[in-house]
Amino acid sequence: MESVIAGLIIAVIKILVILGIVLGVGAYLTWVERKVAAHIQRRPGPMVVGWHGLLQPLADGVKLITKEDLFPRYGNKFLYNLAIVLALVPATLVFAVVPFGPEFELFGYKIKPILTDVNVGLLLVFGLGSLAVYAIAIAGWASNSKYPLIGSMRKAGIIISYEVAITFAVMGPLILAGTLSTYEIVQRQIEQNLWYIWVQPIGFVVFLFSLLAETGRVPFDIQEAEAELVTGFTVEYGGMKFGLFPLVEWYVEVLSLSAIAVVLFFGGWSPINIPFLGFVDPLFFLGPFSPYVWFLLKVTALFLFILWLHWTLPRYRIDQITEIAWKVMLPLALINIVLTAIIAPIVWR
C-alpha cells in the first residue's frame, strides 16, 4: 500500500515537472524562434520588453488573453473548441514516454525520469502523432471558412503521407534495438556502444523530413502558406485560441518529435559516441547531472537546426510534398529497412 502511494506521489511530481517544463519552454521557444529568425535576417528581434526581449512571451500572452474572442457565423462551436483540446493534449502527452535520463535512486525509491515506461512507447508516440490530424481537420471544418478548410485539407494530406514514411523510418532503430520502449532503446544504444545515426543515416533523413512535414515547418508549411491562405486553419481563431495552435504545432510538437529523434538516433542521454568503441563525456564534471545536460543539449541542437532550416528554405507545392513522401521517402525507408536487416547481426553481436 505504501509503495502504491509513493508511486502515485512520484507520478504526480513527474507530471507537474514535465508539464511545467514543456509548456514553459514551449512558450519561451517563441522568443527563441523570433531571435533566430531575426538574426538570420540581420535584425536583432525583440529587444524592448525586458533584457533582449526576454519578457516578450509574457507580453504576447497577456495580449492574446485580453483579446476579443470571435466566432465565425454558422461555425460549429463544439468542434471549434474541441479542435484546440485535440491539438494540445496529444502533443503534450507524447512527453509521457520521453526518457530524460537514466534511472536513479532517491530516498530508497528507484525513479526513472520518464513518466510511463510502457513497453510500446513508440507506438504511443505515433498513435498520438496521428491524432494531430483530427485537430487540424476539425479546426478547418468547424471554422466554416474557405481558407481554413483548404489549409486543413492540405495538412491532412501531408500527415497521411508522412505518417507512413515516419513509421517505416523508425523501423530501422527498432530492428537494431529489438524493443518499442523508449527507455530500453536508449539503454540498448548504450550497451551496444552505438548511436543509431551512424548506421541509420537514411532513416534519420526520412525521419527529419517527416518531422518537418508533421509539424508544419518549412519547407512543408503548406497548410500555413501565409501568402495564399493567410494562416491556414487558424484564420478564424482569435486571441489565445489562435496563439495555442502555433504553440502546439511549431513548438511542443517539434520539441516532442526532436526528443523522440534524439532517443532513436542520438542515444538519448548518452554522451558523445565513437561507433562500437565507447562514449566520451566532456561534461563528466557535472556528475549525475551530465545525462540530463546531454539530453537537453541534443534536443536543443536539433530544435535549432529545424529553426535554421525553417528560415532558410522556400516552400514546396502540395503536389511536390506528397510526391516526395510517396516516391522518395517511402522507398528510401523500405531500402533502409532491408539494409538494417543485413547489418543488424553486426550490431547485435
Next chain:
Amino acid sequence: MIKRVMAKPLSWIERALFIDFIRGLSVTIRHAFSRTITTHYPYEKLTPPKRFRGFFAHKVVDGNEPQPAYDEWVERFKIEVIPGKSRCVVCMLCKRACPVPQLFEIEGKKLENGRRVVSVFNMNLMLCTFCGFCVDACPVDCLYQTDIHETASYTRKDSILDLELLERIGRDWQARRENEPDRIWIDDSQRDKLWHENDLKLPEPQFRGRHEW
C-alpha cells in the same frame, strides 16, 4: 523568336547529398552570426538628408531672403516686413500649385498703416501628399519642407499646421540645418557606418555551372 531557357537540373549526387540545401544553410548561418544592420527606431534615429520632404515650415525674416525677388514681391503686395516673422507675401502660388488646393487656408490682413501681412496660414496635412510642389512654387523661399517626419498625432486637429506652428518649426530648422551643405546624404555617422559596413563588392557576372544558358 522565343529563346527556350532552363536551368540545368541537379545531378543525382547533388540531390542525394542535399547540396542545394547546404548552400542555402551556409548563407543563412553566415548572416545569423554577422552584425545586425537595423536602427532601433524610437531609441536611435537616422537624420534624414537636408532635402527630405517632411513637415512644412515657414522661414522667418532674418536677412537671408532671396534678393531681389523678396523686395520685389514685398513692394508688389505692400507687405509689412517684420523681422522674426514669416516671410510669406500672401501670393497664393503655393495654393495654386497644390494638387489638393483645399488643404491650404491662407488669409492676409491690412494693418493700420495700409500695408498687409499674412494672418492665417493653415495646412491640413491629412490631405497633403508631401509632393513639394508648393515649395517649388514659393517665390520668396518662405514655405519649405523640413526633416520632421513623425507625423502621427492623437487627434485630427493636431494634423493641421497653423501659422504659429509653421514659424516655430521654421525657426528651429533654420537654427539647426540652414547652413548645412545641400547633399543627399549628410555625414551622419550611423548612416555612414551602415552604408560602408556592407562592403558591397559586386562580382563580375559569371555564367557557368547549372545557371549557364
